[in-house]
Structure formats: structure tokens, C-alpha cells
Amino acid sequence: xxxxTQPPSMDCAEGRAANLPCNHSTISGNExxxxxxxxxxxxxxxxxxxxxxxxxxxxxxLIITEDRKSSTLILPHxxxxxxxxxxxxxxxxxxxxxxxxxxxxxxxxxx
Amino acid sequence: DGGITQSPKYxxxxxxQNVTLSCEQNLNHDAMYWYRQDPGQGLRLIYYSQIVxxxxxxxxxxxxxxxxxKKESFPLTVTSAQKNPTAFYLCASSIGHGYTFGSxxxxxxx
Numbered sequence: 001x002x003x004x005t006q007p008p009s010m011d012c013a014e015g016r017a018a019n020l021p022c023n024h025s026t027i028s029g030n031e032x033x034x035x036x037x038x039x040x041x042x043x044x045x046x047x048x049x050x051x052x053x054x055x056x057x058x059x060x061x062l063i064i065t066e067d068r069k070s071s072t073l074i075l076p077h078x079x080x081x082x083x084x085x086x087x088x089x090x091x092x093x094x095x096x097x098x099x100x101x102x103x104x105x106x107x108x109x110x111x
Numbered sequence: 112d113g114g115i116t117q118s119p120k121y122x123x124x125x126x127x128q129n130v131t132l133s134c135e136q137n138l139n140h141d142a143m144y145w146y147r148q149d150p151g152q153g154l155r156l157i158y159y160s161q162i163v164x165x166x167x168x169x170x171x172x173x174x175x176x177x178x179x180x181k182k183e184s185f186p187l188t189v190t191s192a193q194k195n196p197t198a199f200y201l202c203a204s205s206i207g208h209g210y211t212f213g214s215x216x217x218x219x220x221x
Contacts, residue, residue, distance in 0.1 A: 034209065043115075043201050043212030044154070087153070093207055098169060101146070101154035 003027070003090040009106045012082075018075040020105050022088030025069045033064060034089040035073045037082075038104070044087060047073065078109045113138045117202050117213035124196075124220050132187045132216045134202035141206050143185040147171060148199040148215075157200075160185055189218065196220045 005023040012018040024033065032051050036044040048055055048062045050071070055062045061074040075082055087104040115136045124130045136143065142161045146154040156169030160179040174193025179185055185204075189196045197220050203210040 032208070036210070041199070041215070041217075043203070043214050044210070046209040046211070049208050098144070098156055098159050098167075099210065100156070100170075103151075103153045 003100060004088045004102055006086075006088050006102065006105045008103065009108070011108050011110055012075075012078045014080060014109050014111050015077055018078040018082065018107060018109070020073040020075075020086050020088075020107065021070065022072070023070045024088070024090045027068050027090050030092055031090050032093070033062065033068075033071050034091065034099075035060070035062065036087045036089065036101075037084040038087065039081075039084045044101075047086075078107075080109050080111065083107060083109045115202055115204055115211055115213035117200075117216050119216060120214065122216055122218045124218070126220055127191045129191060130189050130196075130218065132189065132200055132202075132218070134185045134187065134213060135183055136185075136204045136211070137183060138204055138211060139182070139206070140204035140211070141182070142204060143179065144203045144205075144210070145169075145175075145177065145185070145187045146201045146203065148201060154201060157187065 032049050034049040035047040038044040047059050050062045064071045085104040085106050087101050091099045118133045144159040145157040148154050155171050157175050158177040160166035163182050166177050166179050176188045200216045202213045
């Protein structure tokens, strides 16, 4: 069973912020939220993860709601190279838990 | 540079033949995984291994086999019992948070 729900597709204008939502209403207390992206015909790339606090790195920001039932990945200034499929994953620390990838959100950045 | 190497990038085989996909990592990661991806779909877990000489079936293990004799290597064999083997195969490894993926092998069975 899928642990997360994401919109199948989104568009974003180049240079604007891309906000990708994810619902994970059944998340348990020791599960993290992970985000990956996959550019066409390549392996997925890890972006960011968080438990309950908001997180930021050089690629993106992750905002997790207080009840932890949903999150948003923010790409602050989207470029054409950000066009990809984005996967939201919920799991325990990945070494000890198999990870389920759903269909993700296909983000198209428009010039 | 550390990473995961999958070879070959493209592979063609005749129906009924077994084929082995290579996956090697030099990241010193304990856990390794094999996923299958069909066009427009997410990733489906075939097999995973958390330590050497141990592995578990994923959601779609039928028709596949693996071995984990060395920490660095996790080869996947697609047997003739796999009914629809044509797909994009991805290998990954992890230690703690986050997976590192290889660049994938695209298998076409004709």
C-alpha cells in the first residue's frame, strides 16, 4: 500500500518557486520523510529528508506540518534542469527498512 | 569518486535466456537494493540485502535471483521465468539516511 500521495503532475515557471506537496497521513513516529528526484532515464537522486523540523540544504527546503501528516518540498528558484519526477517517501532510516516509491510528481519547468 | 556502477547501460537478450545485471559500489554501504521501473511508473522493489550473505524478497521477486557474496557487489539475475523482463533496472545502496542510485540498466528482451 502506498504510504504517500502526490499530485501526478505540476508546472512551474522558470525562476519561480516550485512547491511540491505530499500527503502522508499514516506516518508513524519513527518514520522520516525523504524526497528524491529522477531525471529522465537516470537513477533517482536524493534531495533532502526530515523527521519533524523544517530542513534546508543547497538543493531545496522541506516543510513538514506540525501533525506530520503532510509536507512540501520547495525549490526556491526553479530552472529548466529541475524538470524531473519527484518522489516523496516515508520510511524509517533507510538501512533498516525497504522503501516504497510511488509514481511521484512530474514537474515541468516552463521557460 | 565513490558511487554505484551498473553495467551494462543497455542490454539485449533473446527470450528464454537468463541474464545477469551487475551492481558494484565503493561507498562501504551495508544495504543494497534492486528496483524495476516500467515506463511512466514508480520503482518496484525486487530484492534487498542488509548484510553480506543475506537478502530478502521485495514485492516482485518472482523470476529474479540475487547473491551477496561481497559487500561491494549485488548482482541480479533475470531468469527465463520472469514473464515480462523488459524494463529499466536500478540498483541502490544505503547506510543510514538516503539512497544512492546507480545510473540503471535498460534490459530489452526480444
